[in-house]
Amino acid sequence: xxxxxxxxxxxxxxxxxxxxxxxxxxxxxxxxxxxxxxxxxxxxxxxxxxxxxxxxxxxxxxxxxxxxxxxxxxxxxxxxxxxxxxxxxxxxxxxxxxxxxxxxxxxxxxxxxxxxxxxxxxxxxxxxxxxxxxxxxxxx
Amino acid sequence: xxxxxxxxxxxxxxxxxxxxxxxxxxxxxxxxxxxxxxxxxxxxxxxxxxxxxxxxxxxxxxxxxxxxxxxxxxxxxxxxxxxxxxxxxxxxxxxxxxxxxxxxxxxxx
Ligand SMILES: [Zn+2]
Numbered sequence: 105x106x107x108x109x110x111x112x113x114x115x116x117x118x119x120x121x122x123x124x125x126x127x128x129x130x131x132x133x134x135x136x137x138x139x140x141x142x143x144x145x146x147x148x149x150x151x152x153x154x155x156x157x158x159x160x161x162x163x164x165x166x167x168x169x170x171x172x173x174x175x176x177x178x179x180x181x182x183x184x185x186x187x188x189x190x191x192x193x194x195x196x197x198x199x200x201x202x203x204x205x206x207x208x209x210x211x212x213x214x215x216x217x218x219x220x221x222x223x224x225x226x227x228x229x230x231x232x233x234x235x236x237x238x239x240x241x242x243x244x
Numbered sequence: 245x246x247x248x249x250x251x252x253x254x255x256x257x258x259x260x261x262x263x264x265x266x267x268x269x270x271x272x273x274x275x276x277x278x279x280x281x282x283x284x285x286x287x288x289x290x291x292x293x294x295x296x297x298x299x300x301x302x303x304x305x306x307x308x309x310x311x312x313x314x315x316x317x318x319x320x321x322x323x324x325x326x327x328x329x330x331x332x333x334x335x336x337x338x339x340x341x342x343x344x345x346x347x348x349x350x351x352x353x
Contacts, residue, residue, distance in 0.1 A: 162327070163307070166327070193333025197333070200288065203253065
């Protein structure tokens with residue numbers, strides 16, 4: 105389970121909406137299963153069905169997470185027209201190229217579907233060796 | 245000596261070590277030196293002499309793509325980070341079937 109404060113959840117939703125019609129992305133710092141800091145980030149290759157974090161921003165954010173005493177507890181991105189479920193590309197990108205080794209085995213992949221603009225749906229997943237499993241999100 | 249931060253998926257090759265030390269004059273040489281110490285590293289990091297597309301390598305916080313790529317020079321005391329890129333893509337019928345067969349939906353709004 106991943107705990108997210110209501111205010112942080114609103115920041116994630118707002119960032120996903122502001123990226124429309126393209127996908128939006130970001131990172132979540134935290135510990136012990138709770139999100140403590142949301143990092144809305146730039147989509148360096150924006151498309152309605154693609155995102156890629158900016159490599160330098162990714163480095164800065166990961167450093168900030170470490171220096172804040174947190175861990176990279178989650179990664180979020182939006183699906184402007186798709187369901188809140190990892191696409192085959194999301195899953196492929198979660199592994200080290202050419203292997204089945206998960207890049208971020210401890211991070212929850214949170215996906216926000218904006219298919220119904222008035223009613224976003226968010227779900228969380230862990231992507232570990234060869235399997236995708238749902239992780240319950242708890243907005244508190 | 246140069247310090248190299250090893251990401252989780254490659255720590256099997258370094259016997260669980262998150263940081264290793266070595267000496268090299270360029271990033272290309274670093275890949276060869278790492279492969280000598282930890283066999284398999286070269287194949288993980290590069291393909292046809294080039295660093296793999298979704299692997300980011302930073303020399304003291306600078307992405308080598310914006311310096312001199314594989315030929316980026318290194319000096320004693322440099323800190324190297326190897327970090328997998330974070331990207332994703334579109335939604336298609338394959339994942340649609342997976343979603344349909346998975347647990348019930350959770351709504352948060
Ligand atoms: Zn996606």
